[in-house]
Each structure stands twice: as structure tokens, then as C-alpha cells.
Amino acid sequence: MRLSRYFLPVLKETPAEAQIASHRLMLRAGMIKQASAGIYSWLPLGYKVLRNIERIVHEEQARAGHIAMLMPTLQSADLWRESGRYDAYGPEMLRIRDRHERDLLFGPTNEELITDIFRGHVSSYRELPLTLYHIQWKFRDEIRPRFGVMRGREFYMKDGYSFDLDREGALHAYNRHFVSYLRTFERMGLQAIPMQAESGPIGGDTTHEFLVLADTGESEVFYDAAVTDIRMGARDIAYDDRAACQAVVDEFTALYARTDDTHEDAVFEAEVPEDRRRRGRGIEVGQIFYFGTKYSDPMGASVTDPEGHRVPVHMGSHGIGVSRLVGALIEAFHDEAGITWPEGVTPFHCGIVNLRQGDAATDAACEGLYAALAAKGLEPLYDDTEERAGAKFATMDLIGLPWRITVGPRGLKAGKVELTSRRTGESEELSPESAADRIAQIYGV
Ligand SMILES: Nc1ncnc2c1ncn2[C@@H]1O[C@H](COP(=O)(O)OP(=O)(O)OP(=O)(O)O)[C@@H](O)[C@H]1O
Ligand SMILES: [Mg+2]
Secondary structure, eight states: OGGGGGGOOSSOOOOOOSSSSSHHHHHHHTTTEEEETTTEEEHHHHHHHHHHHHHHHHHHHHHTTTEOOOOOOOEEHHHHHTTTHHHGGEEEEEEEETTOOEEEEOOOEEEEEHHHHHHHOOOBBBOOOOEEEEEEEOOOOOSOTTTGGOSEEEEEEEEEEEESSHHHEEEHHHHHHHHHHHHHHHHHOOOOOEOOOOOOOGOOEEEEEEEEEOOOOOOEEEEEEEGOOOOOTTTOOOOOOOOHHHHHHHHSSSEEEETTTTTOHHHHHHSSSSGEEEEEEEEEEEEEEEEEEETTHHHHHHHOOSSOOOEEEEEEEEEEEEEHHHHHHHSSEEEEEOOOOOOTOOSEEEEEETTTTOOOOOHHHHHHHHHHHHHHHEEEEEEOSSHHHHHHHHHHHHHHTTEEEOOOHHHTTTTOOEETTHHHHHEEEEEEHHHHHHHHHTOOO
């Protein structure tokens, strides 16, 4: 992409309404524009990051054997009356009436709709286990939308629903999600700590939330400092292997980590040595639930078991806040000058800054680099505008691409361009070919 042809409406001024870094930087970097309270348009740069996160979520769900589909945003109120949640959900649910006076709602979550799909098509234990998920816009009429996409009213969520014959099967589905979420967040460069949590309106008693530690997070958390040392890392996992999944869950849940809803001082003090006790804040980026037959019972979603009896299926639901993650990532990765994207989610692989637009040799070198990177399947953002060098650097720092290649007439005389890391600020002089090779090597292409 050439900046002269892109749509990147960066703001010079710091928007007054933004209280936290991620909101401020998303507005300044031209990633989002508020449409109304808690509802945002995703401008091209923000949309690219959103899609990168979505792609990682899809890839890790596929790896875990979960199946993608797409359900609508609007749902019939009748289904929610069946589960009893139409009245129970409260003012967070946006209720709509169509021209035929039928009650609809903008889905805040999808347990009812997926249970209806399941009961219409599945009738035998032989078709289990089954996990279906989608990534779709949700609406919750939050009383206090704030912090930009972190607490929106309309937000983009991955929600998955697992169906199993019995509790053991359902707990394995729970564990599969647990492991796949750890992998998902780590691939984005994030550490999200699984914590014992409370279930809220979804219901159920077995639940973990995944939290990214951040002072600006809305949840209060209590944990053993040693949990922050545990990583999935490069280990692979056989998702059908119940013991292997359970072992990972056991490893990540052995140490104390709870949100304030489930925190108990006495247990905290008994289990955690004083010097490792931490109290802080976190951003909830995912949550998994096992809730048994809470929906399958009232809605009649049952299967025949091997003995021929009809039994209600055991279900779980498992969510990731895809749009909230964009904000959470920026909270974790920014400095005074702007965003510092990790390679896993960056909107462009690198920037190319032309220090003298219009100079034949400099233009040609930039074009050559651009073509070389594109030929490797990489997507650079080439600043081919007439701006001064200082302004170009400021924009690149603001939008936070992890790598920048600077091309100027002086360096080129010696056959060199400059490769700079956004995170460390360190620069290196290289030939244009080596710079392109280096970028390719970083991204493993
Ligand atoms: N208003 C919102 N704006 C953006 N993302 C959200 C919002 N509400 C929930 N999410 C994201 O969707 C994920 C799954 O939804 P879930 O039903 O668990 O939310 P929740 O527990 O009600 O969230 P919260 O406690 O933050 O209100 C959450 O972990 C969170 O990352
Ligand atoms: Mg939650």
C-alpha cells in the first residue's frame, strides 16, 4: 500500500474524550471513528488489525477441531422466552419490533439460537462431540460504554458452543478451549492469565476468564506472581488427548489467580507466600463456561445415548472479545510516540520511508524494495508522500509498524538503507536486498 493512495486519517491533537492510551491511540492513528456512543466504524488501519486477530482466532479454533459458521445478529424473542432469558436479561438487551409486530432482539450472545440449531439436526450421541462457533457482532446496551472498543455497545466476539454426551466430555471441550485460548493469545504476543471467575447471566459454575494485566483494566485481580512465568510456548498439543489437555489446564490453574468476584483473602494468604501475592487490574479478553444442561433442558436439546435413552446434551460456551483485543493489545504495546504492534497482528509488515520523494534514485530504490517485499508475500506501507522526514517518522511511530526501512539519497550513495525496530529504536545499515531478506526472515516467509 502506498500512503498517498491510502485512507489514514491521523489526528494531530489528542482527542479530549479518550481517557486511556488505547482509545487515544486508536483515534489518533485513524483506526476507528465513533458512530454513536459505544458504536464505532472501523477505518482501514483498524479493520486490518481486527481481521488479523480474527484470522488467528479462526486458525486456532480449526486446530482444536472446532467448526466455524455464522449466525445472524438479529434473533427471535420467542427462542429467548423458551430459555427464560428474555425477561431475565434486563436492559442490556436491545429489543426490536418489526413491521409485523414480532419481537426481535440484537443478540448479546447466542446460546438459544445455537441450541435451536442443534435440536433441529442432531439426535444421536454418535454425532458428538460437536463444537460450533462464529465470530459475529454482538450488542449489549452497556450502561457506561467507555474506553473506546474496550467496552463498546456493539462489539465483535467469537462465541463457541460445545455439545457433549456427558459431563466428562463437556469438561474435555472446556479444556480444549482453555488450551486453544492460551495459544491464541500468545500468538498475538499477549499474555492472558486464566483466572477463576464468576459466570454472570450465561450461568454455570465452572468458568475461567482470561485476563491481560493492565493498570487500565476494569477487573480487579489477585494472583500468585509465579503465574506470570508460565507459557504455552512452542509446545504442540493433541486436542483429542483428554489427559494432555487436562495436564495443561492443571499446570495453568495450580497457582492462585482469581478475579475479585471469586477472590478469598483467607485462601490467598494460605496458598501464596507473601512476597508473591499480587493485587492488580486486568482486561478480560476471553471467558469459557461449562453449564451442563441449563439450556438443553428447557429447550429440549437431547440425544439418544448408547443404551437408547434420550438425555439432554451437556453444553459449554466460550467467548473471545475480538474487538476488545485490539484495545487490549495497544494497552500492552505502546510508548509515548504511539503503538508498538507485535509482528503477529501488525496491520502492515513494515513501513518504507522515502526521505526525498521525487529524487529519481531514491524513488527507484523505494519502488524496488516495495516490489521485493510484495514478491515475498509481504505487505509494506510505503510513505510516498511529500511530507517532511520528521512528519513521516512521527506517523510511522504513531501507527506502530514493528519495522521501518528508511531510504535516503545519502545512504543510497553507499548502497545502504536503514532498518529500524519500532520497539527498541535500534537501527542498522543494510543493502536494500538484505533489508528485504531480513524482513522476510522475521516473518518466516
Ligand atoms: N461491552 C463489551 N465490549 C467489548 N467486548 C466485550 C464487551 N462485553 C464482553 N466483551 C468481550 O466478549 C468476551 C465474552 O463475553 P462475556 O459474555 O464473557 O462478557 P462479560 O463477562 O459480560 O464481559 P464484561 O465482564 O467485560 O462485561 C469477554 O471476555 C470480553 O472480552
Ligand atoms: Mg465474561
